[in-house]
Every structure is written in structure tokens, then in C-alpha cells.
Amino acid sequence: MYRILLVDDEPNILSALRRCLAEIDVRELDGEALYFERFTSPEAAIERGNEQDFDLVISDYRMPSMNGVEFLSRLMEIQPAAQRMIVSGYADRDAIIAAVNEVQLIRFIEKPWDDEKLRLAVVSILGSKGNGTANKAVFATRSSNF
Amino acid sequence: MRQEIVKLAGADKVTHPEIAERKRIERSQTALFQIAQLTTVNISEHEFYRQVHAVIDELITAEMFFVGLLSEDRRSMEFPYHVDATERNQPSRSLQRGLSEYVIRRGKALCGTTQDITALVRLGEIDVQTTDTALVSWLGVPILADGEVIGLIAMQSCDDAVVYGPADEELLTFVATQVAHVLHRRSDERSRRSRVQLELREKERTKELHARNAELEIAFAKLKQAQEQAIRSEKLASIGQLAAGVAHEINNPIGYVNSNLGTLQTYVSRLLGAMETYAAALARTGDPVAMAEVTEIRQRLDIDFLAIDLPHLITESREGIGRVCKIVSDLKDFARVDRPEAWEYADIHLGLESTLNIVANELKYKAQIIKTFASLPLIECLPSQLNQVFMNVLMNAGQAITERGIVTVSTGRTDDSVWIAIGDDGMGIPEDVLPRIFDPFFTTKSIGNGTGLGLSISHGIIAKHHGHIEMTSVPGQGTLVRIELPIQQQQR
Numbered sequence: 001m002y003r004i005l006l007v008d009d010e011p012n013i014l015s016a017l018r019r020c021l022a023e024i025d026v027r028e029l030d031g032e033a034l035y036f037e038r039f040t041s042p043e044a045a046i047e048r049g050n051e052q053d054f055d056l057v058i059s060d061y062r063m064p065s066m067n068g069v070e071f072l073s074r075l076m077e078i079q080p081a082a083q084r085m086i087v088s089g090y091a092d093r094d095a096i097i098a099a100v101n102e103v104q105l106i107r108f109i110e111k112p113w114d115d116e117k118l119r120l121a122v123v124s125i126l127g128s129k130g131n132g133t134a135n136k137a138v139f140a141t142r143s144s145n146f
Numbered sequence: 147m148r149q150e151i152v153k154l155a156g157a158d159k160v161t162h163p164e165i166a167e168r169k170r171i172e173r174s175q176t177a178l179f180q181i182a183q184l185t186t187v188n189i190s191e192h193e194f195y196r197q198v199h200a201v202i203d204e205l206i207t208a209e210m211f212f213v214g215l216l217s218e219d220r221r222s223m224e225f226p227y228h229v230d231a232t233e234r235n236q237p238s239r240s241l242q243r244g245l246s247e248y249v250i251r252r253g254k255a256l257c258g259t260t261q262d263i264t265a266l267v268r269l270g271e272i273d274v275q276t277t278d279t280a281l282v283s284w285l286g287v288p289i290l291a292d293g294e295v296i297g298l299i300a301m302q303s304c305d306d307a308v309v310y311g312p313a314d315e316e317l318l319t320f321v322a323t324q325v326a327h328v329l330h331r332r333s334d335e336r337s338r339r340s341r342v343q344l345e346l347r348e349k350e351r352t353k354e355l356h357a358r359n360a361e362l363e364i365a366f367a368k369l370k371q372a373q374e375q376a377i378r379s380e381k382l383a384s385i386g387q388l389a390a391g392v393a394h395e396i397n398n399p400i401g402y403v404n405s406n407l408g409t410l411q412t413y414v415s416r417l418l419g420a421m422e423t424y425a426a427a428l429a430r431t432g433d434p435v436a437m438a439e440v441t442e443i444r445q446r447l448d449i450d451f452l453a454i455d456l457p458h459l460i461t462e463s464r465e466g467i468g469r470v471c472k473i474v475s476d477l478k479d480f481a482r483v484d485r486p487e488a489w490e491y492a493d494i495h496l497g498l499e500s501t502l503n504i505v506a507n508e509l510k511y512k513a514q515i516i517k518t519f520a521s522l523p524l525i526e527c528l529p530s531q532l533n534q535v536f537m538n539v540l541m542n543a544g545q546a547i548t549e550r551g552i553v554t555v556s557t558g559r560t561d562d563s564v565w566i567a568i569g570d571d572g573m574g575i576p577e578d579v580l581p582r583i584f585d586p587f588f589t590t591k592s593i594g595n596g597t598g599l600g601l602s603i604s605h606g607i608i609a610k611h612h613g614h615i616e617m618t619s620v621p622g623q624g625t626l627v628r629i630e631l632p633i634q635q636q637q638r
Contacts, residue, residue, distance in 0.1 A: 089394045
């Protein structure tokens with residue numbers, strides 16, 4: 001079983017993310033099921049992180065009490081092994097760079113996200129987690145394509 | 147007058163008083179004629195007085211002779227002509243109680259000897275200071291204009307042999323009438339001349355005003371152009387700021403609606419699949435009661451229609467959300483114009499080629515693409531942003547062509563800049579639309595085909611490069627977009 005921590009101040013985003021990721025075929029994860037925990041407050045998520053280990057953390061960037069990079073860096077202190085990912089509508093270049101550098105972000109995905117791409121990203125992160133090949137940051141910002 | 151006659155007679159060596167009198171009358175008439183003549187000659191005022199004086203002097207000894215005129219406010223008097231032993235100009239003076247003022251005050255001539263004047267002094271009519279001890283005889287007549295005293299002509303004798311009489315008074319009165327005529331005419335002339343001058347000046351002023359007006363019109367046109375430019379830039383800048391904020395806020399709801407619709411599609415297809423399976427399973431049991439019940443429900447709730455319509459409903463909703471995503475993404479591109487990005491030296495032709503490849507789908511079935519590329523240096527730019535401009539312009543070119551046409555892409559170089567011209571032989575842009583073509587959200591395309599941001603984004607990008615983008619169009623014949631970019635950025 002893989003445990004995924006979802007953090008976004010917008011509850012509807014949390015539901016949508018869960019629905020989207022729950023559609024991942026367990027066969028793609030070597031039969032391992034996905035288990036989600038959702039938090040609209042980063043502080044509550046950190047508290048939970050003190051009790052429970054997670055394989056993947058997916059966070060929003062812009063949240064009222066603290067931003068995604070702050071949240072992930074605090075979580076990183078508790079759970080360095082958890083993979084970190086940001087899904088945000090706020091695509092500030094500096095924020096992305098900071099995130100990659102400060103919390104070794106593995107993915108940055110912009111809202112609105114493409115369900116299929118998000119699932120592929122999660123599968124590849126979790127799938128490679130075991131054999132330790134997921135230490136290279138993959139930069140998935142939407143850029144001008146030509 | 148007797149002494150006068152004697153003097154004149156002496157001069158002419160006339161012995162008989164009657165002959166002398168006749169001569170005097172003749173000469174007096176000649177003098178009157180001469181003075182009347184003078185009024186028709188165009189001479190200066192001073193010269194006129196001088197000649198009048200000369201004529202009078204022929205008849206009457208008038209060594210001291212002056213013309214006094216009241217000022218307009220009638221409070222002072224000036225002396226345009228004045229002759230006496232001192233040969234000094236008499237300064238103008240405020241009215242006092244002199245002999246001249248006495249004449250003016252009464253509006254009647256004064257012809258008097260020292261005794262007469264002394265009597266007037268004693269009566270308090272005049273102050274004695276103004277009189278000269280050497281005065282023997284004094285004659286002054288008012289100059290009247292429309293019955294109003296405007297001044298006087300006066301002469302004075304210090305010679306015991308010259309004492310003025312009624313004949314002299316008559317002559318001087320006539321002269322005063324003539325002077326009044328001349329003054330009147332001159333003031334008419336003056337006002338006419340000043341009117342002419344005024345008209346002339348007015349004409350010059352009008353001409354000047356026309357010239358100034360033309361200048362102002364040009365300046366105004368330039369200002370208006372600058373203002374439009376400023377408004378456009380201002381509009382773009384504020385739209386950019388707005389876009390950045392709005393895009394973020396919109397992306398959250400779009401994010402989950404879009405994702406949920408995808409999930410819903412999966413759920414629905416699963417549910418519909420399950421229903422088919424249930425129906426088949428039920429059919430296999432052959433239970434007529436259960437089957438009738440299910441059929442009744444299917445019909446009552448129109449389940450067959452729902453099964454067909456639901457996927458359409460979801461597909462259409464996803465299309466709608468897709469369109470919103472595109473608008474927000476355009477807005478974000480737009481906002482990105484203000485974001486610092488890496489400048490580099492890049493080959494414009496590479497950008498054009500790759501952009502042409504990307505828009506090939508749009509263009510290839512409609513247009514033949516003719517490329518005329520000159521040899522260009524690398525230019526300092528933001529390549530991906532320029533590509534965005536090329537794409538917008540090429541897409542517009544493709545959309546302008548209704549059936550089949552030609553799209554030309556040419557490049558060239560001037561001293562320190564390069565130009566890219568993209569033309570099409572499509573429908574063109576109506577004249578009234580052309581000025582608004584770079585406005586944000588301005589679009590002539592049908593809903594869903596354009597956000598109206600493409601060209602304003604392009605305009606912003608080119609402005610950021612310190613370049614120019616121009617669009618010329620002839621409705622029905624085509625459109626040409628010309629972009630000019632500096633090879634090097636002076637300041638960014």
C-alpha cells in the first residue's frame with residue numbers, strides 16, 4: 001500500500017485529486033493499493049505527518065497560512081523519504097525554482113492539470129520509489145512549446 | 147487794425163487808405179483761399195499749421211502764434227503748434243486760468259489790449275501770471291467741432307504798432323473753422339487708417355492663426371496617436387496584472403471541475419456498463435415479473451435516453467472547460483509578457499520554421515506558403531515569445547483565407563534591425579476594425595475560435611523587444627503584418 005498525503009486549502013481540489021488518482025489501476029503499482037489522506041490545513045497535515053509516514057505528498061503552492069514550499073520543507077524535516085510534488089495554479093517561476101532547490105521537488109504540475117498526465121507522474125514516482133531511481137527532479141512546467 | 151494797415155501799406159508803399167483797404171480785402175480773400183486749399187493737401191499737421199501761420203503772417207503780424215487743443219478728457223491742453231521768441235515747444239499743461247482757458251471756457255473769441263486783459267484779471271476771470279508784461283494785443287478764437295470747443299488759435303503782439311481788431315478776429319475765426327475741418331478729417335483719416343491697419347493686422351493674425359492651427363492639428367494628431375499608444379500599453383499592462391491574479395483564482399475551480407468531469411466520464415461508462423450486465427443477467431433468469439418491473443422503470447425514467455445522452459453531456463461539458471482552460475492559459479501567456487526571462491541571440495528563421503511546422507495543420511489544406519528569407523544575423527530576443535507572435539499572426543493569416551490562398555513569409559534586414567512580413571490574400575480587415583486589432587479581448591472570430599488576446603499579446607511582446615508591429619489590410623484582398631525588431635537591445 002502506498003500512502004499519499006494531499007494538501008490544498010480548497011476541499012474540492014482534494015476530492016478531485018483523490019478521484020483522479022484513485023482511478024490508477026493497481027496493476028500499474030505492482031498490485032499495491034493507494035491510500036489517501038486529505039488536509040485543507042498544512043499545519044494539520046504536519047501534525048499527521050508526525051504520526052504517520054507517507055510515500056508521496058502532493059501540495060498546493062498558494063495557501064493562506066503558509067505556502068507549499070514552506071509546508072514541504074517542514075514536512076521534509078519529519079519525513080525526508082516522502083516524495084514531494086506541487087500542484088498549483090500559481091506558476092511563478094521563482095517559486096518553482098525555490099521549490100526544486102529547497103525541497104527537492106520531484107514534480108511541479110500546473111492547475112488545471114491533465115488527469116492522465118498526473119496519474120502517469122504518480123505511477124512513475126511511486127513505481128521508482130522502491131528501486132531508488134527517483135532522485136532526479138523532473139521539471140514538468142508547461143512552457144511555450146515552440 | 148489801423149496800425150496793421152499802416153504797416154502793410156508801408157510795406158507795399160501804398161499811400162491811399164481806400165486802395166490799401168481794397169488791397170487788404172483782396173489779400174485777405176487770397177489768404178482765405180490759400181488756407182482753404184491747404185486743408186485739401188496731404189501734409190503733416192505741423193506743416194499745415196506752419197503754412198497757415200505763414201499765410202496769416204502775410205496779412206497780420208503774428209510773431210507769436212499758437213494752436214492749443216484740449217485733451218480728450220478736457221482737463222489739459224496741448225500745443226501742436228507754437229511760435230514765439232523763445233522758439234521753445236510749449237509743453238502741454240493742465241487747464242489753468244489763463245487767456246487760452248478763458249477763450250475755451252466761454253467758447254467765444256477774445257480780442258484785447260493790455261488794459262482789457264488787466265480788467266479781466268481784476269474781475270478774476272484770468273490769473274495775471276499767465277500774461278506777459280510785454281503784451282500789447284492778444285487775439286484768440288475757439289476751434290469748434292460740432293458746436294463744442296476743442297481748442298483755440300491765438301496770436302499775440304508785443305509791438306505797439308500791432309493791435310488786433312475785428313477784421314483780424316474774423317480772419318482767425320475763419321482759419322479756426324478750417325483747422326476744425328482739417329482736424330476732423332484727420333481724425334477720420336486716422337480712424338480709417340487704423341481700421342485698415344487693423345484689418346491688415348487681422349488678416350495677418352488670421353493667417354498666423356491658420357498656420358498655428360495647422361501646427362496644432364498636427365501636434366494634436368501626434369498627441370492622440372501617442373495617447374492611443376499609451377492607453378494601449380496601459381491597457382495591456384493592467385490586463386496583464388489582472389490576468390495573473392484571475393488566472394490563479396480561476397485555475398482552482400477549473401482544476402477540479404475538469405478533473406471531476408474526467409472522473410465522471412469513467413464512472414458513468416462503468417455504471418452504464420454495469421446496467422447492461424444487470425439487464426443481461428436478468429434476462430438470463432427469465433423471471434417475467436422482475437423483467438417487467440425493470441422494463442417499466444427503464445421506460446418511466448427514460449433510462450435508454452440517459453444512457454445515450456450522458457456521455458454527450460459530459461463530452462460537451464469537458465469541451466466547455468477545455469475552452470476556459472485555453473482562455474486562462476492565453477491569459478497566463480499574456481501575463482508572462484511582463485515576467486523576466488532569459489534574453490539570447492537567436493535565429494529568427496529557426497523560430498519561423500518551427501512555428502510554421504506547428505501551424506501546418508491549420509494552414510496546409512488552405513494555403514500555399516511562400517518563404518522568402520534573407521540572410522539575417524542572430525538577434526537579441528526572447529525566442530519563445532517571438533514564436534508566439536509568429537504563431538498568432540500565422541493563425542490569423544490562415545483564418546483569413548476562406549477557401550484556398552497564399553501565405554507569404556518574408557524577412558529582411560535594415561541597418562540595425564530585421565523585419566518579418568507575413569501576408570495573406572484572405573478576406574482582409576474592415577477599416578473600422580483595424581484600429582482595434584491590438585486591443586485585448588477584441589475578436590471578430592466566432593465564439594470559441596479566438597480569445598481576442600493573440601494580437602494584444604503579440605503587440606506586448608514586440609513592444610518589449612523595442613520593435614514595431616504594423617498591420618495593413620485591404621478588405622477582400624488581404625492583410626500584411628510587418629514586424630520590425632532591433633538586432634540588439636539598447637536597454638531592456
